[in-house]
Amino acid sequence: MRIVTFNVNSIRARMHLLPAWLDRARPDVLCLQELKCEAADFPMELFAQRGYHVALQGQKTYNGVAVASLTPLDDVRTGLPLAGDAEARGIAVRTAGLHIVNLYVVNGKAVGDPKYDHKLRWLDALVDWVARSCTPEEALVVCGDFNIAPTDDDTWDPAAWHGEVLCSEAERAPFRRLLDWGLHDAFRALYPTAFGRYAHTWWDYRGAGFPRGHGLRIDHHLVSASVLARAAAVEIDRDMRKSDKASDHAPVTLVLRGEGAAGG
DNA sequence: ATGGCCATCATGGATGGA
Numbered sequence: 485m486r487i488v489t490f491n492v493n494s495i496r497a498r499m500h501l502l503p504a505w506l507d508r509a510r511p512d513v514l515c516l517q518e519l520k521c522e523a524a525d526f527p528m529e530l531f532a533q534r535g536y537h538v539a540l541q542g543q544k545t546y547n548g549v550a551v552a553s554l555t556p557l558d559d560v561r562t563g564l565p566l567a568g569d570a571e572a573r574g575i576a577v578r579t580a581g582l583h584i585v586n587l588y589v590v591n592g593k594a595v596g597d598p599k600y601d602h603k604l605r606w607l608d609a610l611v612d613w614v615a616r617s618c619t620p621e622e623a624l625v626v627c628g629d630f631n632i633a634p635t636d637d638d639t640w641d642p643a644a645w646h647g648e649v650l651c652s653e654a655e656r657a658p659f660r661r662l663l664d665w666g667l668h669d670a671f672r673a674l675y676p677t678a679f680g681r682y683a684h685t686w687w688d689y690r691g692a693g694f695p696r697g698h699g700l701r702i703d704h705h706l707v708s709a710s711v712l713a714r715a716a717a718v719e720i721d722r723d724m725r726k727s728d729k730a731s732d733h734a735p736v737t738l739v740l741r742g743e744g745a746a747g748g
Numbered sequence: 749a750t751g752g753c754c755a756t757c758a759t760g761g762a763t764g765g766a
Binding site for chain 2: 629
């Protein structure tokens with residue numbers, strides 16, 4: 485089965501691509517970030533017509549997360565990880581025998597910016613929420629746009645990015661706490677020596693970032709041990725990033741053996 | 749040396765993104 489994370493950078497601005505992409509990619513579970521719309525404006529029919537069950541937390545202009553699954557959704561929780569947070573950045577569901585947590589992590593703008601401090605607090609709350617609400621013994625997938633490059637080598641220019649936002653030690657510390665708790669970076673576990681443009685998941689719109697390979701690996705599937713044992717591949721859909729009027733992120737697919745139409 | 753693009757809301761240009 486295929487579990488996709490995709491920061492669409494406005495779902496309404498991506499409607500010229502999504503129908504054909506859905507029919508080609510056929511995700512069993514699709515985690516979307518940056519919907520940039522309220523729930524009433526979400527294109528529910530796009531998914532309903534293809535047999536998807538959908539849960540989402542919308543928000544005007546900013547953020548917004550959704551999970552679409554070919555199997556029914558149970559135990560839907562929104563507003564993660566900060567209780568009462570007005571920002572739509574986290575949604576968790578149970579579907580297809582998995583506990584799926586879909587995240588749009590705060591960007592942070594720049595080290596030292598108030599938004600960066602907000603990011604660190606948000607990440608602390610996330611780690612606490614995961615420890616409280618999940619267990620590494622279950623079939624758990626924590627995926628999404630983490631806005632964290634796990635190492636300097638997960639950027640196109642390690643020297644330039646060293647210590648910058650998305651790469652700072654204070655951001656990586658909570659990321660590592662998730663790994664220490666019992667999650668595994670699926671891409672890195674499967675491809676321990678894969679670096680460079682074919683490992684990146686986001687490219688800068690500016691300065692022809694994609695053709696020049698100015699990318700980062702910031703969209704991740706963090707999975708528990710039982711899920712990692714089923715992991716066959718992580719695929720980065722660079723063709724989608726090449727499209728006209730594309731998102732600046734590519735869809736990233738975790739392929740699992742078993743329990744799904746596309747399983748192996 | 750600096751910014752270089754895109755989406756939103758709104759209808760100009762600020763804000764956010766990464």
